[in-house]
Amino acid sequence: MPQPRQGGSPVPGVQGIPAARPADAPAGLLDRYGRRATDMRLSLTDKCNLRCTYCMPAEGLEWLAKQAVMSAEEIVRIVRVGVDLLGVRELRLTGGEPLVRADLIDIIAALRQAHPDLPISMTTNGVGLDKKAAALKAAGLTRINVSLDSLHKETFAKLTRRPFLDRVLAGVDAAWAAGLGPVKLNAVLMRGINDAESPSLLAWALDRGYELRFIEQMPLDADHGWTRRNMITAAEIRELLSADYVLSRDPRARDGAPAERFEVRRRAAGSAEPEGPVLGTVGIIASVTEPFCSDCRRTRITAEGKIMSCLFSREEFDLLGFLRAGASDQELAERWQDAMWVKPKAHGMDHVGLDAPDFVQPDRSMSAIGG
Ligand code: SAM
Ligand code: SF4
Numbered sequence: 172m173p174q175p176r177q178g179g180s181p182v183p184g185v186q187g188i189p190a191a192r193p194a195d196a197p198a199g200l201l202d203r204y205g206r207r208a209t210d211m212r213l214s215l216t217d218k219c220n221l222r223c224t225y226c227m228p229a230e231g232l233e234w235l236a237k238q239a240v241m242s243a244e245e246i247v248r249i250v251r252v253g254v255d256l257l258g259v260r261e262l263r264l265t266g267g268e269p270l271v272r273a274d275l276i277d278i279i280a281a282l283r284q285a286h287p288d289l290p291i292s293m294t295t296n297g298v299g300l301d302k303k304a305a306a307l308k309a310a311g312l313t314r315i316n317v318s319l320d321s322l323h324k325e326t327f328a329k330l331t332r333r334p335f336l337d338r339v340l341a342g343v344d345a346a347w348a349a350g351l352g353p354v355k356l357n358a359v360l361m362r363g364i365n366d367a368e369s370p371s372l373l374a375w376a377l378d379r380g381y382e383l384r385f386i387e388q389m390p391l392d393a394d395h396g397w398t399r400r401n402m403i404t405a406a407e408i409r410e411l412l413s414a415d416y417v418l419s420r421d422p423r424a425r426d427g428a429p430a431e432r433f434e435v436r437r438r439a440a441g442s443a444e445p446e447g448p449v450l451g452t453v454g455i456i457a458s459v460t461e462p463f464c465s466d467c468r469r470t471r472i473t474a475e476g477k478i479m480s481c482l483f484s485r486e487e488f489d490l491l492g493f494l495r496a497g498a499s500d501q502e503l504a505e506r507w508q509d510a511m512w513v514k515p516k517a518h519g520m521d522h523v524g525l526d527a528p529d530f531v532q533p534d535r536s537m538s539a540i541g542g
Contacts, residue, residue: 192512202514208470214541222332283311300342304349384454393536405457417445430454464517480514
C-alpha cells in the first residue's frame with residue numbers, strides 16, 4: 172500500500188485562525204472551523220473477504236502485519252481516551268471487514284464493560300453474521316449496518332467478486348432476530364450494474380422494516396476507477412426511486428447524520444402524487460454532490476492506529492506508535508486534538524469535474540481507512 176504523508180508537516184493557517192492548536196483551545200476534538208467531533212469511526216482490520224469493485228482490487232491489497240494492527244487492549248485504551256477525555260459520544264466499528272477479526276466479540280465485551288452507556292454500532296458486509304449476531308448482541312453491540320448492493324446473485328457476485336449473497340441475507344435476518352436493530356442497509360449504486368435495481372431494493376427493505384441508505388460512490392477505490400461522470404448522484408437516486416415512490420424530507424432533525432432521510436410513500440398509478448401511508452424511510456448519503464462537511468462530527472482511527480480527521484485528509488497522525496512509546500492518556504488526548512484541529516474545511520469533491528487537476532484521490536482506499 173502506498174504510504175500516505177505523516178502528520179507533523181506544516182499545515183496552512185486560515186485567515187485569522189492559527190495553524191497550530193492554541194494552548195487555550197477548548198476541550199474536546201475541536202477544529203479550526205468550530206466543528207466538534209463526537210462520533211468515532213474505528214477500523215478493526217484492513218482485511219476483507221469481499222472485493223467490492225468500488226473499494227478493493229480483485230487481488231486484494233497487501234495486508235498489514237499483525238503487529239502493526241491495534242491489539243484489543245490498545246483499542247480499548249484509545250476508545251477510553253476518546254470517551255473519557257475528549258467527548259466522544261458514539262462509536263462505530265468498521266474495517267476492512269470487522270467480522271474477520273477473531274477477537275471481535277472480546278473487543279466489544281471489553282468496550283461495553285468500560286462504557287456501559289456508549290452507543291456502539293458496527294458496519295459489516297454481513298458474511299458470517301448469521302453465526303455471530305447473537306454473540307455480538309450478548310457482548311454489548313448496540314446495532315448494526317450491513318452493506319447490501321443487490322438482491323440478485325449474479326449482480327451481487329459481479330459487484331463484490333464473491334458469490335455470497337445468501338450468506339449476507341442470512342446475516343441481515345440474524346442481526347434483526349438477535350435484536351441488533353434498527354438494521355440499516357448500505358448500498359452503493361454503480362451505473363449499468365445495480366442502479367436500475369434501486370426501487371426493488373427499497374421495496375425489499377421497506378417490507379422487512381430495514382432502513383436502506385444509498386451512498387454516492389466516492390473516489391476511494393484502490394483501482395482508481397471512479398469518475399465524476401460515471402458515479403450515480405443523489406439527484407439521480409431520487410429520480411430512480413420516483414418511478415415507484417414519492418419521497419418527502421423526513422421532518423426529524425438531521426443532527427449531524429451523513430444520510431439525508433426521506434419518508435417514502437407509494438406513487439399513485441399514472442400520477443406524481445403519493446397514495447397510502449408512509450411505508451418507512453430511505454437515506455441518501457450524498458458525500459460527493461451534496462456534501463455535509465460543515466456539520467461533520469467524525470474522527471477516524473485506522474486499523475494501525477492513525478488518526479484521520481477526514482476520509483480525504485492527506486495528513487495522518489500516528490496515535491498507536493505514540494501509545495506504544497509510552498505516552499500517557501493526557502498526551503494521547505493532546506495528539507488527537509492536534510490532529511483534529513487541522514481537519515480540512517471540506518473535501519472539495521463536489522465542484523471538481525472529471526478531469527479537474529485540483530482533486531487528488533487519497534492514497535488509501537476505503538477499506539484501508541475504515542468506512
Ligand atoms: N466491510 C464492511 C462493509 O462493507 O460494510 C465495512 C467497511 S466498508 C469500507 C464501509 C462502507 O463503505 C460500506 O458500506 C461500503 O459500501 C462503503 N464504501 C466502500 N467503498 C466506497 C466508495 N468508494 N464510495 C462509497 N462508499 C464506499
Ligand atoms: Fe470489503 Fe467493505 Fe470494501 Fe466491500 S466495501 S471490499 S466488504 S471493506
